[in-house]
Amino acid sequence: MRFRTRFRANMSSAQNNRERRNAEIAYRAALEGIVLLENDGTLPIHAGKIALYGAGASLTIKGGTGSGEVADRHDISIQEGLEQAGFVVTTQAWLDGYEKCYREGEAAHTKEVSRHFFKADFINFAGGTYRYPFGGLISQLDIASSDTDTAIYVVARQAGECADRRMENGDYELSHTELQNITLCAETYSKFILVINAGCSVDMSKIQNISGINAIIFFGQQGCQGGRAFADILTGKVSPSGKLTDTWSKNYSDIPFHDQYSYLNGNLEEEFYREGIFVGYRYFDTFGIEPQYPFGYGMSYTDFKIDVLSVAVDGTCGTVDTRVTNVGSHYSGKDVVQLYISCPNGTLSKEYQTLAAFGKTNVLAPGQQQMLRLPFDLQRLSSFSEAESAFLLEKGKYIVRVGEHSRSTKIAGVLSLTETVVVSRHKHICPQNLRIQELCGPERTEEMIPTDVPICTIDPHAFQTETFTYGEPSEQYSETVNSLLTGLTDDEKVKLLIGCGRGVYTNAIGSAGYTTGELLSKGIPNVCLADGPAGLRLQRVTTLMKNGLPRPGEMDQLGMLNYLPKILRKAMVGNVKKDLTLYQFTTAFPVETSLAQSWNTALAEEVGRAVSDEMSEYGVTYWLAPALNIHRNPLCGRNYEYFSEDPFLSGMFAAAVTRGVQSTPGNYVTLKHFCCNNQEENRNHTSANVSERTLREIYLRGFEYAVKESHPGAVMSPYNKLNGVYVNNSFTILTDVLRNEWGFDGIVMTDWNATGKGVGSHVIAIQSGNDLIMPGSKEAYNEIRNAVKSGQINADDLNRSAARVLEGVVNSQIYMEFTEDKYW
Ligand code: BGC
Numbered sequence: 001m002r003f004r005t006r007f008r009a010n011m012s013s014a015q016n017n018r019e020r021r022n023a024e025i026a027y028r029a030a031l032e033g034i035v036l037l038e039n040d041g042t043l044p045i046h047a048g049k050i051a052l053y054g055a056g057a058s059l060t061i062k063g064g065t066g067s068g069e070v071a072d073r074h075d076i077s078i079q080e081g082l083e084q085a086g087f088v089v090t091t092q093a094w095l096d097g098y099e100k101c102y103r104e105g106e107a108a109h110t111k112e113v114s115r116h117f118f119k120a121d122f123i124n125f126a127g128g129t130y131r132y133p134f135g136g137l138i139s140q141l142d143i144a145s146s147d148t149d150t151a152i153y154v155v156a157r158q159a160g161e162c163a164d165r166r167m168e169n170g171d172y173e174l175s176h177t178e179l180q181n182i183t184l185c186a187e188t189y190s191k192f193i194l195v196i197n198a199g200c201s202v203d204m205s206k207i208q209n210i211s212g213i214n215a216i217i218f219f220g221q222q223g224c225q226g227g228r229a230f231a232d233i234l235t236g237k238v239s240p241s242g243k244l245t246d247t248w249s250k251n252y253s254d255i256p257f258h259d260q261y262s263y264l265n266g267n268l269e270e271e272f273y274r275e276g277i278f279v280g281y282r283y284f285d286t287f288g289i290e291p292q293y294p295f296g297y298g299m300s301y302t303d304f305k306i307d308v309l310s311v312a313v314d315g316t317c318g319t320v321d322t323r324v325t326n327v328g329s330h331y332s333g334k335d336v337v338q339l340y341i342s343c344p345n346g347t348l349s350k351e352y353q354t355l356a357a358f359g360k361t362n363v364l365a366p367g368q369q370q371m372l373r374l375p376f377d378l379q380r381l382s383s384f385s386e387a388e389s390a391f392l393l394e395k396g397k398y399i400v401r402v403g404e405h406s407r408s409t410k411i412a413g414v415l416s417l418t419e420t421v422v423v424s425r426h427k428h429i430c431p432q433n434l435r436i437q438e439l440c441g442p443e444r445t446e447e448m449i450p451t452d453v454p455i456c457t458i459d460p461h462a463f464q465t466e467t468f469t470y471g472e473p474s475e476q477y478s479e480t481v482n483s484l485l486t487g488l489t490d491d492e493k494v495k496l497l498i499g500c501g502r503g504v505y506t507n508a509i510g511s512a513g514y515t516t517g518e519l520l521s522k523g524i525p526n527v528c529l530a531d532g533p534a535g536l537r538l539q540r541v542t543t544l545m546k547n548g549l550p551r552p553g554e555m556d557q558l559g560m561l562n563y564l565p566k567i568l569r570k571a572m573v574g575n576v577k578k579d580l581t582l583y584q585f586t587t588a589f590p591v592e593t594s595l596a597q598s599w600n601t602a603l604a605e606e607v608g609r610a611v612s613d614e615m616s617e618y619g620v621t622y623w624l625a626p627a628l629n630i631h632r633n634p635l636c637g638r639n640y641e642y643f644s645e646d647p648f649l650s651g652m653f654a655a656a657v658t659r660g661v662q663s664t665p666g667n668y669v670t671l672k673h674f675c676c677n678n679q680e681e682n683r684n685h686t687s688a689n690v691s692e693r694t695l696r697e698i699y700l701r702g703f704e705y706a707v708k709e710s711h712p713g714a715v716m717s718p719y720n721k722l723n724g725v726y727v728n729n730s731f732t733i734l735t736d737v738l739r740n741e742w743g744f745d746g747i748v749m750t751d752w753n754a755t756g757k758g759v760g761s762h763v764i765a766i767q768s769g770n771d772l773i774m775p776g777s778k779e780a781y782n783e784i785r786n787a788v789k790s791g792q793i794n795a796d797d798l799n800r801s802a803a804r805v806l807e808g809v810v811n812s813q814i815y816m817e818f819t820e821d822k823y824w
Pocket of ligand 1: 067161512531532624672751752
């Protein structure tokens with residue numbers, strides 16, 4: 001063994017208090033993330049006999065696959081949740097038939113993928129997500145024996161890394177079997193509820209033609225407590241308060257350039273962001289396209305009234321005070337107030353409106369009221385002028401709209417600016433080698449402003465134009481880091497820049513990687529990095545071999561491992577009956593899309609704190625989350641790992657989660673995948689072709705807000721290229737923007753195996769501001785070492801990256817224990 005450490009995993013499989021506490025947080029997050037899309041008054045219902053069908057009924061999908069998956073103790077399915085709440089499921093025969101079909105399909109799929117194991121590269125291997133079958137047709141016998149007038153049908157969709165969803169029958173679209181089953185249920189049962197258990201939207205067009213669907217619930221993917229939360233929403237114990245974080249289009253073809261996304265494009269090497277800034281509601285609202293469900297939409301069992309009490313501007317900040325009243329008579333509930341602003345169309349054509357603030361109430365009983373203050377930063381309303389290379393707040397009227405979703409707002413006031421303000425001046429970034437013609441917004445006609453709304457004046461002199469100094473940042477490091485650095489040779493410093501992968505060390509077993517463990521004698525311990533956005537991804541059960549090294553104690557705990565050829569699997573798995581066995585139980589929280597659907601950043605912060613407790617328990621220093629790429633298209637395989645189509649909402653949620661995690665000193669988040677990793681297919685080679693304005697306003701903005709608001713410890717550079725250059729090789733993105741413009745001072749790590757042969761260069765990655773190559777390799781070490789020797793990587797670059805990695809290490813909890821010689 002290369003080093004000694006304590007096993008933090010538990011010798012007992014008993015549930016501890018932390019697990020119980022975090023399960024409750026996961027439950028509350030699930031409750032607030034479920035979105036009620038349709039309800040004709042059928043919901044809520046009382047517990048009783050229920051006919052339950054569909055792929056997600058008993059095998060409810062808790063989250064996506066790949067590095068975003070969590071191997072937790074137990075997940076409460078929709079069936080289990082209903083039964084716990086007193087429902088009697090009367091369609092067990094159909095569900096048993098479904099499970100059989102699922103298991104057979106899964107076994108065949110696993111066999112097929114593992115057959116290609118030695119021929120395939122990691123990408124094909126990881127992209128082999130098992131897509132759930134649809135099960136059999138519901139028979140008259142199923143219906144007759146169900147003995148109830150109430151049915152639920154759960155459509156389920158699985159997706160994950162390395163592959164995008166398919167725009168076809170059975171994936172984005174519902175399958176024929178599902179449509180037949182749904183139609184039959186809608187015709188037969190007098191109360192019929194359709195539930196969607198997916199990480200992102202699915203096609204609803206055919207559903208619209210089916211009559212007899214009484215309610216539709218977007219369940220999302222809700223982690224370990226989803227079924228329990230579902231039952232409480234269904235029965236009205238809790239009113240739904242989740243709101244969509246994406247626009248659901250009526251037809252896939254309503255999405256701009258829908259036929260050019262990912263594999264549909266026919267060219268997986270180049271992505272063209274032709275829609276420009278018109279992503280999601282920015283497109284639908286600007287071009288007057290009716291969505292199926294608008295951004296921010298979600299129903300409750302009660303009704304709310306929002307009164308705007310005041311609109312004010314003070315310097316660079318606007319504030320709207322509102323009062324929310326539960327005007328219903330039966331149910332308590334929470335409401336979300338959303339504030340959008342329409343900026344004036346000046347020299348730059350703008351989206352119709354942009355989300356500028358939001359707030360969620362507490363639970364309000366009928367008749368109860370709550371004041372909600374919505375402050376917003378006027379500078380964030382600026383648009384980027386490529387001609388001036390500056391963010392401008394153009395003169396004109398800023399119309400403030402307040403309401404319950406992007407299509408249900410009222411004008412609350414107008415902010416008037418008489419002179420254009422230059423908010424910040426920048427150097428140009430990321431020139432396009434392949435120019436694209438971007439979509440232009442239509443002319444906007446002058447809108448009638450109600451006479452009774454307040455008009456406020458924005459003082460242009462309240463703003464100070466921000467300018468930046470570009471180039472290598474001058475950074476200060478702590479005394480400990482400086483003194484440790486002095487004791488290192490160049491070769492040892494290079495070691496600090498090279499991580500190592502799973503399986504080498506025994507702390508936080510099953511984590512994605514570690515920093516180097518080769519400098520223990522120099523007083524530098526290695527720290528652990530673990531996925532992923534829905535909770536810590538560690539190995540649940542581990543057995544120890546005689547030499548002390550760990551092996552998985554069971555096979556199915558991390559889905560991808562199942563694809564290993566049988567012979568390897570057998571050799572890899574330990575014997576829990578004979579060997580010393582260790583346990584690590586972490587919590588599967590709702591996936592990020594579902595979490596953001598709560599529109600409750602305080603709750604997201606709580607989830608962050610809960611994850612941080614698990615990090616401390618198992619010895620994880622960097623959590624490889626939150627992820628905040630933009631939902632550019634619903635087919636992206638990893639959308640479930642990201643928050644929204646809107647950069648402001650994404651940035652606010654990433655900041656909240658970061659505050660939670662980093663409230664424990666020495667635990668850090670890793671914002672990923674920075675940036676433009678919006679397509680999974682061919683993700684290591686694809687180039688996102690994006691204009692500078694779109695890049696800055698849509699794809700960088702969420703990261704910018706999160707960095708500035710919450711000071712994250714790390715950022716992960718992605719696999720893809722941006723305008724022809726690998727982002728991990730882009731000094732512009734990783735230094736000019738991230739550090740010089742936003743003041744980021746943590747570490748940047750590569751995504752796993754994102755540098756090397758045929759992809760971004762290890763050496764240029766370091767020169768560009770990447771500090772850590774993950775998971776590292778001998779080849780990466782040799783290349784970087786040679787580059788240091790030849791002067792290609794200069795001493796400043798080497799010292800800077802080494803110092804940043806060290807700064808993270810010496811502030812970690814592990815370092816404290818290491819220096820106290822607790823476990824080493
Ligand atoms: C994913 C990252 C993840 C890493 C480590 C990569 O395949 O893109 O999001 O953090 O693996 O597991």
